[in-house]
Amino acid sequence: MTVDPMTAxxxxxxxxxxxxxxxxxxxxxxxxxxxxxxSLTGMTLTDMDKVLTAIRGNGAARSARPVGSTRAHVGKIWALWWSLYWLRAVECPEEKALNAWVKRQTGVDAVRFLDHKAAIAVIEAMKAWAAREGVEWSSPPCAQADRRAVLDAIWAKLLVVNRVEGRTADAFLRQRLNLPAARWTDRQTDEAIKLLGRMLRGGDGNG
Incomplete structure (x- = not known):
């Protein structure tokens, strides 16, 4: 039985x-x-090949593991960095750029070397940066609400440059991404953020 390339x-x-x-x-x-x-869901074959290369190659996968801080801290830092990229607050989402910023902030060479206290400080600094870009973080913290806050901040920026119309992004995103009218999953919200982020960064959202 032949296995399709995505499953393989x-x-x-x-x-x-x-x-x-x-x-x-x-x-x-x-x-x-x-x-x-x-998530692997929604990835292209090219994306999956990048993941496979990273896991197999030169200990790159292990380098993603935190030392001192927790995986949750490292994941949060990466999520915030990508949010800042889609908000057009940073120019490069790559690891080298993030590590350079972390070193300027903390003196630590890379995210994976942050201890618990430093990781928390980095997260708070990034959240403050995103707030200056228009993100209204939830209180108390809620992951889904925070995703929505990033999405709304990107939409507001698109409104300023006349790339979109409408008080909220919901109708536009439901049409473009075939999203349900009810509450979106985290993955669906992430896809919506990327679509709007690509538009803000100068693309049409299809790339």
């Missing part, structure tokens, strides 16, 4: 992660780092 890549990624000693959180951290997508 998924299996290869899972196998490579097991061989590298990565659990699901570690694997997702690598996926977010190299593609900007924490």
């Amino acid at each position: 890549r998924r299996r290869a990624i899972f196998a490579a992660a097991r061989d590298a000693g990565l659990d699901e959180d570690d694997r997702r951290a690598v996926q977010l780092r190299v593609t900007g997508k924490p």
Whole structure:
């Protein structure tokens, strides 16, 4: 029985992660780092090849593991960095750029070397930066509400430059991404953020 290429890549990624000693959180951290997508769902073959190369190559997967801080802290830092990229607050979403910013802030060479206290400080600094870009963080913190806050901030920026119309992004996104009228999943909200982010950064959202 012939296995389609997408399924074959998924299996290869899972196998490579097991061989590298990565659990699901570690694997997702690598996926977010190299593609900007924490989940394999919605990835292209090219995205999956990047993930597979990162897991297999030169200990790159293991380098995504935190030392001192937790995986949750590292994942949050990466999510915030990508949010800042889609908000057009930073020019490069790559690891080298993030590590350079972290070093300027803390004196620590890379995200993976942050201890617990430094990781928290970095997260708070990034949230403050995003707030200056228009993100209204939820209180108390709520992951889904915070995703929505990033989305709304990008939409507001698009309104300023006359790229979109409408008080909210909901109708536009439901049409473009075939989203339900009810509450969106985290993955659907992430896709919506990327679509609007690409538009804000000068693309048409189709890239």
